[in-house]
Amino acid sequence: MAGKRAVVFSGGGAKGGYQIGVWKALREIGFVPDIVTGTSVGAMNGALMAAGKYEEACEIWENMSMDSVFSLFADASETGSLTREECFSRLSKEILRGGADCEPLRIKVKSLMDEDLLRGSDIEFGLVTTKFPNIRPVKLFISDIPYGEVADYILASSACFPFIKSVKIRDKTFIDGGYSDNMPLQMAIDRGADDIVTVNIGKMALQKYRDNGALIRYIQNRRPFNDGQKGALMLFDKELSLQNIRQGYLDTLKEFNLLDGYVYAFEKYERYRIGAFDVICSGKFDMVYSSMPNAGRIEKLGRQSIINYFKKYEDRPFEFNANVLYCAETAAELLDLSTLDIYTLQGMSALLVKESAALLAEDTAGKIAELTRLLDKGLSIDLLKTVIGARDKRLLTGFCLQLLLEDKLGFAGKSRLWAVSAMMPEVFCGALFCCAAILQQSPAEKKTNTKEAYPGENSHP
Secondary structure: OOEEEEEEEOOOOHHHHHHHHHHHHHHHHHOOOEEEEEEOOOHHHHHHHHOOOOOHHHHHOOOHHHHHOHHEEEEHHHHHOOOOHHHHHHHHHHHHOOOOOOOHHHHHHHHHOOHHHHOOOEEEEEEEEEOOOOOOOEEEEEOOOOOHHHHHHHHHHHOOOEEOOEEEEEEEEEEEEEHOOOOOOHHHHHHEEEEEEEOOOOOOOOOOOOOOOOOOEEEEEOOHHHOOOOOOOOOHHHHHHHHHHHHHHHHOOOOOOEEEEOOEEEEHHHHOOOOHHHHHHHHHHHHHHOOOOOOOOHHHHHHHHHHHHHHHHOEEEEEEEHHHHHHHHHHHHHOOOOOOEEHHHHHHHHHHHHHHHHHHHOOOOOHHHHHHHHOOOOOOOOHHHHHOOOOOOOHHHHHHHHHHOOOOOOHHHHHHHHHHHHOOHHHHHHHHHHHHHHHHHHHHHHHHOOOOOOOOOOOOO
């Protein structure tokens, strides 16, 4: 059987705009699938892809709102005055009524699904729904769906019960395909695909698949959607949707090696410009951590915690100078730089220097003194995690940064850094890169920063 290309869209509700960003990037790259399979919102987006309705898909997701999906929010003027938490709370109450009614979405899907166009497309479309109440997967390609029922099955695939009402087709009842197979990868493989782009916007575990040697590119948002706020699955919001579209676009370009980066996006080949930062980071790390085999317990815990932190990046173990680049991304996340921009390393470094100056200029003397007292009490790491763990990571980042900027660091300063590393390795790694960003500035750049912003030697007892 000749090889085929495929796109596989998972379920994920309101996060579906991310898949449109992926589609945008694939269009630019020239990746045209022979097969598209999808579950839930992925079935809707997949059908639009198979039908070639990119502009229509963009129009939907760039203007997404609660009232465009749920009858409950049909009064758009009222919906606009509700907070995201109030929307989620109101929607949650619909569970007791058997699920929310999605008449606005049903009308939109029915109007967009040109069944003849979809059946005649060069891209074969497949979906997953779930038979209810026995929770049995129903996996169908377009040729398996009776004529006139394609839109109904797409809606059935998207019926996220109990939040959304189940869908009845003839004498059978269906609910969301995510309950049986949220990422229909095997459908694409069984259809002969050997070059596959999978797009995961869900939280459900992926099913095992029978490997046919296919090249599988796995695209996902490496940060929690909605910044980890509850309701990401059901919170249909224009602003969040636009962010998701952008993130999906950037993540796809990274997966195809057209951009560098892991969570953040850098221009291509920026990872090879890490050398100056690498030297400083290595030197500062060696200043804090000895290479002696008889290091103390806290020092060993701190070092091992940092090593374990970088293991989450092991899916790309051969990246050039990867760990220092990950430190840069960690610093960017701690200091709240946007993930939706494309950076150069120097550009991100300049922003981090600016944010670091603001951080060190904050009036945190009392909090720093209290933090120092706790770290110096000799408490166990577990107890320190309990006492300090909930503290602002931004404060801890500034604390570590001040220590790392010291020309010389005594045992007390090192001990504090070991303890923070053992508890929150990301804080140490982020502060380490901020320190490198400050120290690698040119003389002209350094003149713009006051001595008070970067205190340097003898900042701490």
